[in-house]
Every structure is written in structure tokens, then in C-alpha cells.
Amino acid sequence: MNRFFSLVRLLALLAKETIQMRRDHITFGMMLGVPLMQLILFGFAINNDPKALPAALVTNSHDQYTRAMVTALEMTGYYRFSHIAVSPAEAEALIADGSVSFVVTVPSDFARRIERGDRPQILVEADATDPSVASGAISTLSSVASKAISRAQGLEAQLARQKGQQLEVVVHKRYNPEGITQYNIVPGLLGVILQMTMVMMTSMALTRETERGTMENLLAMPATSLEIMLGKVLPYLAVGAVQVSVVLIAAKLLFNVPFAGSMPLLLTGILIFVSALVLLGYTISTVAKTQMQAMQLTFFYFLPSLLLSGFMFPFRGMPIWAQYIGEMFPLTHFLRVVRAVMLKGADYQAVQKPMSVLLLFTLGFATIALLRFRKTLD
Amino acid sequence: MNAIDVQNLVKRYGDKTVVNDVTMSVAEGEISGFLGPNGSGKTTTIRVMCGLLTADSGGGTVLGFDLKTEQHKIKNQVGYMTQKFSFYEDLSIEENLDFVARLHQLSPYKQYVRETLDTLGLTSRRHQLAGSLSGGWKQRLALAACIMHKPKLLLLDEPTAGVDPKARREFWDEIHALAANGMTVLVSTHYMDEAERCHRINYISYGNLLASGTVQEVIDGAHLATFVVEGQQINTVAKALKSLPGVDQVAPFGNSLHVVGQDEKQLSQTLARHSNELAYSYHLGETSLEDVFIQFMANSADNMQ
Numbered sequence: 179m180n181r182f183f184s185l186v187r188l189l190a191l192l193a194k195e196t197i198q199m200r201r202d203h204i205t206f207g208m209m210l211g212v213p214l215m216q217l218i219l220f221g222f223a224i225n226n227d228p229k230a231l232p233a234a235l236v237t238n239s240h241d242q243y244t245r246a247m248v249t250a251l252e253m254t255g256y257y258r259f260s261h262i263a264v265s266p267a268e269a270e271a272l273i274a275d276g277s278v279s280f281v282v283t284v285p286s287d288f289a290r291r292i293e294r295g296d297r298p299q300i301l302v303e304a305d306a307t308d309p310s311v312a313s314g315a316i317s318t319l320s321s322v323a324s325k326a327i328s329r330a331q332g333l334e335a336q337l338a339r340q341k342g343q344q345l346e347v348v349v350h351k352r353y354n355p356e357g358i359t360q361y362n363i364v365p366g367l368l369g370v371i372l373q374m375t376m377v378m379m380t381s382m383a384l385t386r387e388t389e390r391g392t393m394e395n396l397l398a399m400p401a402t403s404l405e406i407m408l409g410k411v412l413p414y415l416a417v418g419a420v421q422v423s424v425v426l427i428a429a430k431l432l433f434n435v436p437f438a439g440s441m442p443l444l445l446t447g448i449l450i451f452v453s454a455l456v457l458l459g460y461t462i463s464t465v466a467k468t469q470m471q472a473m474q475l476t477f478f479y480f481l482p483s484l485l486l487s488g489f490m491f492p493f494r495g496m497p498i499w500a501q502y503i504g505e506m507f508p509l510t511h512f513l514r515v516v517r518a519v520m521l522k523g524a525d526y527q528a529v530q531k532p533m534s535v536l537l538l539f540t541l542g543f544a545t546i547a548l549l550r551f552r553k554t555l556d
Numbered sequence: 557m558n559a560i561d562v563q564n565l566v567k568r569y570g571d572k573t574v575v576n577d578v579t580m581s582v583a584e585g586e587i588s589g590f591l592g593p594n595g596s597g598k599t600t601t602i603r604v605m606c607g608l609l610t611a612d613s614g615g616g617t618v619l620g621f622d623l624k625t626e627q628h629k630i631k632n633q634v635g636y637m638t639q640k641f642s643f644y645e646d647l648s649i650e651e652n653l654d655f656v657a658r659l660h661q662l663s664p665y666k667q668y669v670r671e672t673l674d675t676l677g678l679t680s681r682r683h684q685l686a687g688s689l690s691g692g693w694k695q696r697l698a699l700a701a702c703i704m705h706k707p708k709l710l711l712l713d714e715p716t717a718g719v720d721p722k723a724r725r726e727f728w729d730e731i732h733a734l735a736a737n738g739m740t741v742l743v744s745t746h747y748m749d750e751a752e753r754c755h756r757i758n759y760i761s762y763g764n765l766l767a768s769g770t771v772q773e774v775i776d777g778a779h780l781a782t783f784v785v786e787g788q789q790i791n792t793v794a795k796a797l798k799s800l801p802g803v804d805q806v807a808p809f810g811n812s813l814h815v816v817g818q819d820e821k822q823l824s825q826t827l828a829r830h831s832n833e834l835a836y837s838y839h840l841g842e843t844s845l846e847d848v849f850i851q852f853m854a855n856s857a858d859n860m861q
Contacts, residue, residue, distance in 0.1 A: 181628055190658030194647065201646050395642035398606055399659045400631040553627075555608050 187401055191409025199413055209379065213371040213421045217428050220367055225359045227314050233280035234261035234269045241289035243330050247300070250326030251282070256315035269303075279305045280315065292327060360433045365516040366489045368425045369509050372448075373455055373483065375421065376414055380459025381472040383410040384551075389469055394555060403551045407544070410463075411456035418452040438523030447515040447529065450536045454508045457543035464550040483507040488514075511535045559584045559709050559740035560605060562616030562623065567600050567609060567763075574600045576763035577614070582742055582756075587735045589754030590744035593853055597763040598744040599639060602711050605742070606636045619708055632660070635702035639713040641694045643701060645687025649678055652686050653701055660705035672700050692723040699727070703734065710734065712743040716750065728753050748846045759849065761856040767848075775843050780804075780851060781820030782843040783827055785813040787836030796834055802826045805850055816847045 200206060233251075237244055251257040257280060261272060269281040283301040285291075291298040300323065304316055387393040396406070422445075429435040437444075459476070466472035484490055486504040493504060493513075504510045511532035518524035518532075526533075560582040567575040575597045582588040590598050603609040605618055607627035615622070621629045643652045653672055657665035673679045676696055686697060695715060703710060712731075716724045728750065735741055735755075743754065751757050752771055759767040759774065767774045787793050794806045794813055802822035807814045815838070817823035827838050 184661060186661045186663075187659050190655050193658070194644065194651070194655045197651055198644065198646055390645070391638070391640045391642045392644055393642075394603075394608065394638050394640075395636075397608055398631060398634075398636040398638075399656065400628060401659055402628075554610055555603060556610055 182402055183404055188405045188408055191401060191405055192412060195409055195413045199417070205379070209375050209417050210420060210424070212375055213424050214428065216371050216374075217364070217367055217425055218432065221360055221364050221428075221433055224363050227359055229255045230258040231256060231279040231315060232260040232277065233257045233282060234264050234272050234278045235259050235282050235284070236266050236269045237263055237284040237288075238286040239284065239288055243289050243292050243327055244284050246326045246330035247284070247323050248282075250322050251319070254315075254318045254322055256318060257282075273303060273305055276305070292331065361435050361521060362517070364425075364429045364433050364435045365520045366513055368422065368429070368448075368516060369451065369487075369512045370484065370489055371425060372418055372421060372452055373509055374480070376418055376452060376455035377459040377462070377479065378473070378476050379417075380411055380414055380456045381462040381466065381476045382469045383460055384463040385466050385469045385472045388467070397553060397555065403548055403553060407457075407460060407547055407551065411453075411460050414456045414459075415449075415452055418448075418456070422448050422452075436521065438521055439519035440525070443526055443529070444516065444519045447512065447519065447533055447536070450533060450540060451508060451512040451515070454536055454539040454543060457540060457547055458508070461543050461547040461550065464547055464552075483509045486510070508536055508539045511539075557584065557620060558582060559586075560588075560616075560618050560742065562605065562614065562618075564614035565601065565604055565611045565616070566613045567597075567604060568612050573763050575604065575611070578760065578763070578765045579614075580758050580765055580768060582740055584740050585735060585738050586755045587731060587741045587743065587753070589751045589757040590742055590760065591746070591751055591757055591849065592744075592760040594746075596761050598760055599713055601760065602636070602713050602742065602744060606634050606711050607631055608636075632705075633707050634709045634711060635705070635707035636711045637698050637702045637713065637715055639717065641686075641698055643686050643694075643698060646685060648683050648685055649673070649689070649697060650682035652697070653704065656701045657704055662705055668704055672704050676700050691718050692720060695719055695723070695727065699730070703739075708738075708740065710739055710741045710743075712741065714744050714746065716745065716747065724750075748844075748849070751845055757845075759852055761852055764856065766852050766856065771845055775845060775848055778843070778848040778851060780816050780818060780843045780847060781823055782841045782847055783815045783823065783838045784809075784841035785815050785827070785836050785838045786811065787834065789835065793834050793836050796830070797826075800826045800830065805847070805854065807847070807850070814841065814844075814847060816843065816851060818851075 235248060248259060248262075252259060259282075261269070261278060264272070266283065269278075269283070272278045273281050281301075281303040283303070285298065285300070288298050288300070302316070302319060384393070387396060401409075430437065458479075462475050462479075463472055466475055482503065486496065486500055487493070487507050487510040488504065489509065493501065493510065496504065514532040515529045515536070518529050522528075558581040560580070562581070563579045565575050565578045566573065578597075578601055590602070592598050600609060604611050604623070607618075607623070607630050611623065615624055617623065618630050619633050621627075621633075623630070644655070647655065650669060650673065653669040654665060657668045662668045670679075673682050678693075678697070686694070689697060699712075699715065710731075716727055719727065724747075731741055731743065732753075743750070745751060754771075756768065756770055757774055758765060767777055769777065785793060785797070790808065790811065790813060794808060797803050797806050797813070797815055802817045802819050803815055803826060804818060805814075805816045807816075815823065815827065824840075831838060
């Protein structure tokens with residue numbers, strides 16, 4: 179009889195945990211339903227490069243230049259003029275209550291000044307409460323508008339000659355040339371969904387036993403710390419596998435996210451990440467006294483990990499100190515692996531570093547959990 | 557060799573001493589009762605013995621294994637039935653037994669479970685969730701699960717709390733059957749009739765072990781005199797006697813009173829002096845275990861103040 183580890187005892191614990199998990203219908207359904215729901219919800223909903231934003235046009239003139247410019251702006255896809263020829267006061271109200279994101283004001287002498295050869299001004303007021311909403315639309319603005327005017331004047335050919343010597347900047351958007359947000363969001367969502375369910379479920383593993391009073395009995399029987407830990411976390415690896423399949427299949431079928439890299443490499447990365455997560459959850463459950471506390475600790479961990487991991491905001495855009503904090507979350511490293519492998523087709527060499535860090539997290543959490551686990555009720 | 561041999565156990569929570577210098581032993585094959593009021597440290601002492609709590613000081617052996625260093629070996633050979641039902645209510649009866657049997661590495665575990673279910677008479681209900689069982693059945697299931705691995709020592713923490721008299725009787729019959737087969741049993745209880753079913757008893761109060769021995773030894777050791785007082789106005793008599801010298805407790809028993817005191821001579825003088833005035837007759841009676849325990853409780857409550 180082995181003092182520290184016995185497969186028979188581990189199997190007993192695994193069987194028990196699996197039955198309990200299966201019998202908790204709501205939780206079980208949640209673990210399978212949540213990933214699909216979140217994926218569809220966020221996958222379709224989150225867009226960092228929003229198009230067809232409502233805009234209002236303030237103008238008195240109905241000349242060809244104004245029409246040309248409005249058409250050109252709508253052609254970019256960013257603007258949708260929902261309110262045309264409103265008064266300045268109406269426009270002010272519209273942008274204030276959020277009905278429109280932009281107000282484009284064309285002065286009444288716009289046509290006359292163009293024909294005179296002046297540089298007429300148009301005013302674009304953008305609702306920049308969310309900077310990401312405005313940035314794309316604004317960046318296209320001046321070139322689109324001036325091109326439209328030139329075309330309307332029939333001066334396009336001349337303009338082209340004039341600008342011929344000027345520097346031309348060619349931008350290639352790589353890995354995601356169309357700038358489709360979902361290509362970025364969906365692989366990230368895989369990490370977020372796994373983190374959410376895995377950490378939350380395992381964080382209650384021990385506190386549930388304590389609260390139900392079954393801990394006393396469990397500890398009085400000859401199960402070791404390692405067996406109890408593995409018994410608690412391994413069933414969730416299986417749940418994680420199901421979630422991963424759901425998300426990956428949906429990513430392919432619903433969002434057409436490209437799979438550029440090697441699947442075995444991706445799955446290895448996921449396995450290490452999920453192991454780190456369930457052990458993190460288990461570590462939380464060795465700290466928390468009640469299920470409520472476990473829940474609170476989990477949420478305390480969730481928010482910064484979502485905001486600072488690079489899932490929501492570009493990691494390199496954060497200040498250095500925030501990047502250091504971001505490095506402390508397994509999610510950050512997983513996002514690097516999953517995005518690199520899925521979108522860039524990275525090989526093992528390219529993701530070796532984040533993979534090793536994830537492995538370190540796994541071992542670290544396991545060690546802390548085993549050290550923290552009390553085999554007594556003291 | 558004694559099944560339990562512990563010396564000077566001390567367990568503190570913060571500045572509260574829950575178990576204070578307890579030394580006790582339980583001989584192999586004996587049923588030892590563990591008595592004391594609520595919060596007296598019974599559960600804590602039992603938990604220390606089965607390795608669920610570590611003593612702050614003191615130590616000893618359980619089944620010959622050291623309490624501090626061989627807890628794993630102790631757990632393999634001890635059955636511990638907790639005060640509150642602590643098997644899994646969301647597992648069926650059979651699944652609970654499966655779990656316990658496999659954790660104890662019984663092989664083939666299915667056979668052990670089948671036999672246990674048969675003995676319990678629960679074979680037909682084996683798929684029922686444990687949480688849906690009544691209190692009496694939960695207790696039987698818990699006991700069955702605790703003895704499935706044939707432990708040498710059985711620790712029972714208030715096993716019959718909230719169980720009807722018939723189930724209690726059956727429970728004790730089973731305990732005696734187990735002890736007859738060589739199992740040592742330490743059982744904590746509040747009930748006097750259960751204490752009298754034990755071979756030996758240990759009385760603990762506020763963490764202090766106050767008495768140990770057979771029921772008769774404990775009663776004799778308390779050196780109490782008990783008089784049975786009978787009269788018409790029993791309630792008035794009881795009230796009047798309570799404050800008189802030599803009277804420690806007055807307890808009504810049906811139509812009579814048990815008047816108990818530590819000093820027999822002083823007590824009988826007091827009773828003689830007032831028997832005419834209060835119109836009662838009295839004679840020397842047997843001191844019961846309950847009288848002794850109430851005396852213990854009264855004394856230790858004094859000590860606490």
C-alpha cells in the first residue's frame with residue numbers, strides 16, 4: 179500500500195467527482211452552455227473597428243459637392259447619414275443623447291468657396307467617449323472628402339499629377355488583412371471562456387466540501403493531498419476539452435477564423451493552459467473559507483486579467499508597469515500562444531517562451547496548492 | 557496494548573483551551589463512553605485521536621501508531637463517524653459506499669459494497685440519493701460505511717443524536733456485536749442510558765477529564781449521598797431544600813425528589829431538621845450516574861466563573 183499515491187484511491191476520487199459534477203445539472207449545463215453562448219455573443223458583438231456609425235449632416239446647401247462628399251463618406255462604410263440637413267441645435271441634441279456618433283457640418287458657402295479655389299472647411303464633430311469608435315472613421319475622413327470634391331470638380335487627373343511626387347505610404351495589414359475583429363476576438367475568447375469556467379468551478383472544490391461538512395469525513399479517510407487535488411481537478415480537464423472543441427468548431431464554422439498553425443501544437447498549449455487554470459482555481463479553494471469567498475477571489479482575479487492580458491486592449495499599448503502586471507496572468511501568455519498559432523501559423527520555436535511560462539504557472543500553482551492544503555481541520 | 561493511549565493532550569483555539577491536559581486510555585475490545593456537556597471538548601478530543609486535528613501539546617498512540625507521525629496508518633485502521641452526516645448527499649447510497657470502499661483500497665470493492673448493502677437491507681434502495689434518507693437511515697448508512705474496511709477502532713461522535721428509541725436500541729445492539737468481534741469503540745453521547753451500556757466511561761467538562769472508569773467506579777468515586785424525599789407538597793419542598801446547607805442538587809423524579817450532597821452527614825442532619833416543618837419523609841437512595849454528572853457540571857461551571 180503506497181503511502182503517498184495510489185491509483186485505486188485516485189480513481190475512487192475521480193469517480194465521485196465526476197458523478198457529483200454530472201448530477202449538478204445547472205452547473206454542468208452552464209459549463210457546456212456558457213462557452214457557446216459567450217462565443218456567439220462576444221464573437222458577433224465585439225467590434226474594434228465599427229462600421230456604419232450613425233451620423234448627422236448639418237447643411238443648407240444642396241450642391242453637387244456636398245452630395246459627392248456625403249456619398250463618398252458613406253462609401254467608406256464608416257458613416258451612415260441617418261439625419262440629413264438638420265439644424266445645428268438638432269445636431270447638438272442628437273450627438274448629446276448618443277443618437278449619432280458624428281455631426282458633419284458643411285458651411286452654406288461651401289460650393290462657392292470651392293469654385294473660387296479657397297480651402298473650405300467642413301467641421302466633423304465626433305463622439306469620442308469611446309476613442310476606438312471614432313478613430314477609424316476619422317482617419318479616412320480628410321482624404322476621402324478631398325478626393326470626392328476633386329472628382330466632383332473634374333480635377334482628379336490634375337490632382338493626381340500634382341501629388342505624383344509626394345510620398346506614398348503603403349500599409350499592409352498582416353495576418354488579418356481585412357482587419358476583421360473576430361479573428362482577434364475569437365481565439366482570445368477561447369482563453370477567456372476557459373479561464374472563466376475552469377477557475378470558477380475548481381475554486382469551489384474544497385470550500386464546497388467544507389461547507390457541506392463532508393470535508394471532515396474525507397480527511398478522516400486515507401486519501402492523500404495529491405490524490406485529493408488530482409481527483410478534484412482532472413475531471414475539469416475533460417470539461418475543458420469539451421469546451422475547447424465547441425469553441426474551435428464554432429470559430430471555424432461561425433466565424434471562419436483561419437487555422438494557420440499546427441493543431442497538435444495548439445492543443446498542447448491549451449492543455450497546459452487549462453492545467454494552470456484548474457490548479458489556480460484549486461489554489462483559490464485552499465485559501466477561501468466559504469464558496470462565497472472563493473467566488474469573490476475569482477472575480478477579483480478575473481477583471482484585471484481580462485483588462486490587462488491583451489484580450490480587450492492591445493498589450494503593447496499599455497504602460498510598462500501595467501505590462502508587468504499583465505505578465506502575471508496565465509491568460510496573457512495563452513493569448514500569445516493561441517493568436518500566434520491560429521493566426522500566424524507559428525511553430526514551436528515561436529511560442530516556446532509563452533508555453534514555458536504557462537508550464538511554470540502550472541507547476542507553481544500545484545506546489546502552492548499542495549503546500550497550502552491542510553490535511554487536518556486545524 | 558491499549559487501543560487508545562493518549563497523554564496530556566492540549567488543544568487551544570486562540571486563547572480558548574478546548575482540551576486541557578486530557579490523559580485517557582481505552583483497552584482493546586472495550587466500549588468506552590465519552591460523556592460531557594455541549595462544548596466540553598468531546599468532538600475535539602476525538603478529532604485529535606483520529607488525526608483530524610493536531611494537538612498543541614501532549615501525544616500518544618492510537619492502535620500503537622504515533623499520533624503525530626503516523627496519522628496515515630491510523631486513518632487506515634480507524635473508522636470515524638462524524639456527528640453530522642458527512643457522506644455525499646448528492647451521491648446514491650451505493651455510490652457513497654463505492655467511494656469509501658475504493659478509498660480504503662478494498663478489493664474487490666463491489667463485493668464489499670454488495671455485502672454491506674445486504675446487511676443494511678438497502679440493496680433495493682441502493683440507487684436512492686443519500687440526501688433523501690431519513691435521519692435513522694443516514695445514521696445506519698454512515699455506520700456501515702465506517703466499518704466497511706473492518707477498522708480496529710471505531711470512533712463515534714454522538715451517533716444517536718436525533719434518532720428514535722428503536723433505532724437507538726438497534727444501533728447499540730450492533731455496537732455490542734462489533735465489540736464482541738474485537739473492535740474497540742469510543743462513543744460520545746449525552747444519554748445516560750447509553751453511558752450505562754458502555755464498559756467504561758470518561759467524563760469531560762470544559763476540556764478537563766473529570767472521571768474515568770466503569771459506571772460503578774465513577775459513581776463511587778464521586779462520593780455523593782443521595783436521599784429520596786417523598787411528600788405532599790413536593791414542589792414547595794424542592795424549593796425550600798435547595799438553599800439549605802449540605803444540599804447540592806434537588807431533582808424531581810416523578811412523585812419524589814432526589815436530594816444530593818457531597819457530605820452525607822450534613823445532608824441527613826438538614827433533612828432531619830426540616831422533615832416535620834415541610835411534611836416529607838426521606839430515606840437513603842442510590843446515587844445514579846445522572847446525579848453524578850449533574851454534580852460534575854455544577855462544579856465545573858463554578859470553576860469557570
